[in-house]
Amino acid sequence: MKQSQLFTKTIKEIPKDETSFNAQILIRAGFVDKVGAGIYNFLPLGLRVLNKINNIVRDEMATISGQEVLMAALTPKEVWQTTDRWDNFDALFKLVGNDDKEYALGATHEEIVTPLAKKFLCSYKELPKSIYQIQVKFRNEPRAKAGLLRGREFFMKDMYSFHANQADLDQYYEEVKAAYFRIYARLGLEDLTYLTYSSGGAFSQFSHEFQTLTEAGEDHIYICSDCRVAVNREIIKEHNFCPVCQNKNLTEAKAIEVGNIFKLGTKFSKAFDMKYMDDNGQAQEVIMGCYGLGPSRIMGTVVEVFNDQRGIIWPESIAPFKIHLLSLKENEAANEIYLELIKNNIEVLFDDREEIAAGEKFADADLIGCPYRLVVSAKTLQAGGVEIKARPSDQMGIIPLNQIINKFSH
RNA sequence: CGGGGUGUGGCCCAGUUGGUAAGGCGUCUGGUUUGGGACCAGAAGAUCGUGGGUUCAAGUCCCGCCACCCCGACCA
Numbered sequence: 133m134k135q136s137q138l139f140t141k142t143i144k145e146i147p148k149d150e151t152s153f154n155a156q157i158l159i160r161a162g163f164v165d166k167v168g169a170g171i172y173n174f175l176p177l178g179l180r181v182l183n184k185i186n187n188i189v190r191d192e193m194a195t196i197s198g199q200e201v202l203m204a205a206l207t208p209k210e211v212w213q214t215t216d217r218w219d220n221f222d223a224l225f226k227l228v229g230n231d232d233k234e235y236a237l238g239a240t241h242e243e244i245v246t247p248l249a250k251k252f253l254c255s256y257k258e259l260p261k262s263i264y265q266i267q268v269k270f271r272n273e274p275r276a277k278a279g280l281l282r283g284r285e286f287f288m289k290d291m292y293s294f295h296a297n298q299a300d301l302d303q304y305y306e307e308v309k310a311a312y313f314r315i316y317a318r319l320g321l322e323d324l325t326y327l328t329y330s331s332g333g334a335f336s337q338f339s340h341e342f343q344t345l346t347e348a349g350e351d352h353i354y355i356c357s358d359c360r361v362a363v364n365r366e367i368i369k370e371h372n373f374c375p376v377c378q379n380k381n382l383t384e385a386k387a388i389e390v391g392n393i394f395k396l397g398t399k400f401s402k403a404f405d406m407k408y409m410d411d412n413g414q415a416q417e418v419i420m421g422c423y424g425l426g427p428s429r430i431m432g433t434v435v436e437v438f439n440d441q442r443g444i445i446w447p448e449s450i451a452p453f454k455i456h457l458l459s460l461k462e463n464e465a466a467n468e469i470y471l472e473l474i475k476n477n478i479e480v481l482f483d484d485r486e487e488i489a490a491g492e493k494f495a496d497a498d499l500i501g502c503p504y505r506l507v508v509s510a511k512t513l514q515a516g517g518v519e520i521k522a523r524p525s526d527q528m529g530i531i532p533l534n535q536i537i538n539k540f541s542h
Numbered sequence: 543c544g545g546g547g548u549g550u551g552g553c554c555c556a557g558u559u560g561g562u563a564a565g566g567c568g569u570c571u572g573g574u575u576u577g578g579g580a581c582c583a584g585a586a587g588a589u590c591g592u593g594g595g596u597u598c599a600a601g602u603c604c605c606g607c608c609a610c611c612c613c614g615a616c617c618a
Contacts, residue, residue, distance in 0.1 A: 141568085142579090143553060143554090143567080143568080144553085144554085144567060144568090144579065145553055145554040145555090145566090145567065145568095146554080147553080147554085148548080148549090148553090148554070148555085148610090148611085149548085149549090149609095149610045149611055150610095150611080151611065151612070152611095166610095168609080168610085169609085169610065169611085217618075220618085221618065222616075222617085222618095223616090223617070223618085239618085240618065242618085271617080273616085273617070274543065274615080274616055274617080275543095275612095275614090275615090275616075275617090277611085277612085282617080350617090394618090458577095460576075460577060461576065487576095488576095488579090489575085489576065489577090489578080489579065489580055490576065490577045490578065490579095490580095491576095491577075491578035491579050491580075492578080492579040492580095493577090493578085493579090494577075494578045494579085495578065495579050496579085498578090507577080509576095509577065511577075519577095
């Protein structure tokens with residue numbers, strides 16, 4: 133991508149109606165744009181990041197046999213009445229269509245996925261199955277805040293699994309847990325993310341959240357350093373010790389919930405009368421699990437966690453581009469490098485803008501935060517190459533022209 | 543939903559005891575620059591959130607409403 137053609141440009145001023153760091157810097161760098169409280173447009177750079185997060189999620193869901201679907205976002209009132217949530221789910225955005233027909237914008241999809249799965253999963257031979265989607269969710273939050281961390285419209289990966297018995301759900305649940313940790317590891321959040329015990333409702337003692345440590349987080353978790361898990365507030369009120377090792381010496385920390393998984397049991401299969409035929413020809417209730425993860429919230433979290441005074445420091449796995457190539461009055465030479473990188477499928481943002489001061493290009497590169505910065509100038513060409521610098525470091529070096537592709541093509 | 547704060551060109555903002563809107567960024571034109579948001583000259587761009595009221599006169603004072611931010615409550 134040539135920066136001269138990019139739809140957005142960076143801005144110097146901090147937007148006055150944002151105080152959260154992730155929103156300020158994502159807006160300044162041109163990743164997102166604010167529409168209203170908790171409502172954002174995703175712009176070319178931001179969408180690239182979001183898509184990369186989504187693709188990591190897809191990749192890991194595939195390893196646990198999750199099949200991607202896309203369910204309706206406009207959901208009829210009746211399904212919510214079936215589970216008694218039409219009047220009890222405060223955050224539902226409700227709307228009225230023709231003939232006074234009422235709908236809710238999808239806030240979660242148990243009410244849609246259960247009738248859907250009922251149409252296809254009828255026999256023990258067809259279980260277990262697991263389907264997921266990545267979709268915009270709508271929740272009428274009483275108070276949207278903190279940029280991408282709590283929006284009224286946000287992206288969610290929600291997966292639902294269907295099992296013939298509890299043991300099968302239990303086993304799958306553990307597989308999901310492991311897949312989630314692989315996702316956080318690929319996002320660079322492994323060390324900061326804790327499996328966190330929270331209350332489980334009627335069907336299991338606990339559910340689990342995945343909490344990433346950051347001062348920007350709105351949750352308080354209590355970490356057990358012995359077994360590297362945490363408990364949330366409601367659990368510590370009940371138990372006041374680590375549910376794994378009974379350790380009472382827990383450390384409080386602020387965190388943001390980047391995922392949660394839940395054993396639903398038969399709550400929804402009962403409500404929608406979803407049963408399967410077992411090998412004795414007997415109808416049995418289907419056991420369900422659900423597994424949420426918020427890609428847009430994760431994008432905000434990554435920004436909160438990886439940054440410095442100058443801008444974002446994207447992990448390579450989700451950076452909008454791997455390389456930010458800056459031409460300082462050497463567009464011809466830089467363009468050759470640009471074309472060569474493109475030819476080798478190396479993602480590059482090429483700052484080919486003319487009449488732009490070098491300082492501005494450096495400032496933009498730091499703000500946007502691609503992992504590597506390559507500078508082409510008369511000076512570097514004289515030295516036989518281009519300057520290379522990793523985003524978080526101050527160390528610069530010259531890399532010969534004929535080694536660039538080799539350096540980045542793995 | 544309670545409490546607090548803020549609304550002035552696309553963005554950030556100044557605006558005194560009420561007297562007809564200043565500056566910076568960005569944009570456009572010309573020139574000078576060219577390794578950390580460079581400089582000079584000129585230009586375009588504003589129903590001052592919105593509706594009402596007071597006044598000869600309202601960005602400024604009064605009342606209602608709306609939007610956004612923060613704290614709290616809430617967050618299957």
